[in-house]
Amino acid sequence: MGRIISGLRGWPGNIPYLARLIGSALFAISLALLIACQQPPTMQAYIARAALDKAAADQAAIYAEAQYRTAQGLFREGQMETARQKGRFALLRDFAAAESLFALTARTADLAGTQARSLRDELKAKAENEVADLAGALTVWREALDGSLTLYSAEKSWAAAKIDLETARLLLEGSEFVQAIEAAQNGRNSLDELSTVLEQYQNSEAQSIATWRRWVNETLAGAKNSGSTAIIIDKSAHRLHLVEGSRLVRSFPCDLGYNSATQKYFAGDGATPEGQYRVTGIKKNGSKFYKAFMLNYPNENDRKRFKRNKSKGIISQNARIGALIEIHGEGNQNRDWTDGCVALENGDMDALFRHVEVGTPVTIVRRSDRWPK
């Protein structure tokens, strides 16, 4: 240091010495700059990190998971490459590969973010549509079920779809679009089950339509031939038709058993039986339901069917066939509520009383196309 100072004191006389000093300094500066140039790609890492964070904010981890995970992987590789280069002698470092990795990270993360935003908006719209569609379908099915005979297997599917709709709505409110779509789809599946149940039901009906037609025709032919009164009950139309001779006298709305969609299988099943019966007794007083006509359920066919179903295991061995099926009053409740009887409004019972007597044929069918609904 003393030589340096004394050399500086001797300037300008010591130009060669100063030249060497300046040259050394310049060499050192150049060397330092060369080393400084090989700085780790800090800025590129910032940019890559910021792009990843933005993608995360766009929920890319959910909506563009593969792309996002790729970007994360590239960032980690960039970090590892940077660390590798920093472990080398300063003059031998080359951060070009790390820079490329960070640049690729940023591009991939941006792409993931764009994909996620786009998909998220798409999913939101889809979830809203699915929920609205399911709600609409439930309303339509409810109207159809309310206008039909009560089929509990169909009602169960409808109730299941209703729970799915509520679930989908809650998930949509929470912006959980993927789960909301799944829940709405579950609801759709329940309604598909409902549709299948009804189709199977209608197919089974199709096999019996010829029988029901025959019963109705036989009853009408009998009434026409004898000029007497007959009753035909169309369950699906909820109508009791009063016939005299060949003429339809009147038609009354009626309520049925709460399990109205099926044939009667056993006591307590809530079904109104389907078959050809007769009035066996009349209660003008003393009925719990205003007035009543007693029917001869079970008839021969009912007994045969009951025995057959028991032997096949379709009904329990402990089941009883039942009895006490009547046409009575307290009806017109606009729903199927009886234990199997046919219920009319009291005034309509009074009207019926003027025409019906013991022995009047009563034919009950699931469906008849004989008269307009």
Next chain:
Amino acid sequence: MFKWSYLALAAIVLLVIVGCGKAPETEMGEADSAIMQAQNNQAEQYAPQSYQTAMDTLTAARAAAKEQDSKFALFRSYGKSKELFISSKRLADLAAQDALTAKEQMKQEVAAMHDETQGIIDLAAKAISTAPKGKGTKADIAMFKSDLESARTAFEQAKSDFENGDYISAKAKFTAVKAQAQGVIDQIQSAKQKRAGQ
């Protein structure tokens, strides 16, 4: 003769230029890793406030570091940014932990909902068994039973979601099932009150 003084001068200049103003890379890397862990723990969803605080601090740290990067090497000072990176790591670790805690809390919450929903289903079944009986009630009772059966099926689906770790779907489904079962209880209660009032 080799001038050791020239070499010493060169070394001093070199050290001054290269040594001054190094970016806090270790702290940056640690902060980045901590944020990634928080993201993997779904901190944005389960601990949004903690996560946002960590992100805001990290953003400030990067801004401070970037500001120093733009200066000449001799004038750089990364002290402030280093402190901020250290803080953001700490906050990100906190957010990651908060997220795990919140997820566990959600799991407990949904587990409680499971028990509550089962309880309401049992109450609905009991209500059906004590529903007013009489003229025209069998139709209603049959419908209540049908609704309750649907609720039980949906309850099992919700339970399955819970067991698979999908707490969000399970929570929504338990809520819907509870509403269905409670509806049955309310209708029966209403029928009882109507019967009592007659």
